[in-house]
Amino acid sequence: MSQLEVLMTPAQREEFTRWVQNVSLTILKCRDQQHDFPDWDDHKRNKVRRQRNGSFVIRAACKRKCGVVRNRFVGTDGYLTRSNKLSMDYSQAMPANRDPLKGYLMPDGARTHGGGFTREQRALIRLEIIARLGEWITDEDDDG
Numbered sequence: 001m002s003q004l005e006v007l008m009t010p011a012q013r014e015e016f017t018r019w020v021q022n023v024s025l026t027i028l029k030c031r032d033q034q035h036d037f038p039d040w041d042d043h044k045r046n047k048v049r050r051q052r053n054g055s056f057v058i059r060a061a062c063k064r065k066c067g068v069v070r071n072r073f074v075g076t077d078g079y080l081t082r083s084n085k086l087s088m089d090y091s092q093a094m095p096a097n098r099d100p101l102k103g104y105l106m107p108d109g110a111r112t113h114g115g116g117f118t119r120e121q122r123a124l125i126r127l128e129i130i131a132r133l134g135e136w137i138t139d140e141d142d143d144g
């Protein structure tokens with residue numbers, strides 16, 4: 001373990017584990033890998049809007065339907081607008097009942113000061129995915 005590793009307190013670990021066990025597989029996949037955003041030319045899933053100043057906003061929801069929406073801002077010259085190159089909109093990444101154990105963002109009680117996931121949190125996410133896919137997993141010496 002490196003010196004930079006941020007450790008969870010037991011309470012954070014408990015809260016994080018509860019969250020990991022309750023969120024959808026979709027959210028776990030997006031958390032383990034990356035979101036799956038549509039291509040530019042995916043007219044159904046991408047909204048490209050020209051703003052009054054001529055720049056563009058490209059808004060697309062993750063194809064896995066985790067609820068996260070990405071906004072890209074492209075200037076008239078094609079450069080990504082410096083002020084706001086990219087923004088993620090998490091406002092829809094919550095179930096209707098606002099249950100924090102089902103939402104895309106981990107509950108406050110599971111957050112460490114580093115902000116992002118710790119290595120242990122990433123490991124716990126992978127373990128949970130493996131647990132849920134258990135019936136698909138074969139042993140090395142299985143012939144089937």
Ligand SMILES: [Zn+2]
Nearest residue numbers: 030035062066
């Ligand atoms: Zn996603």
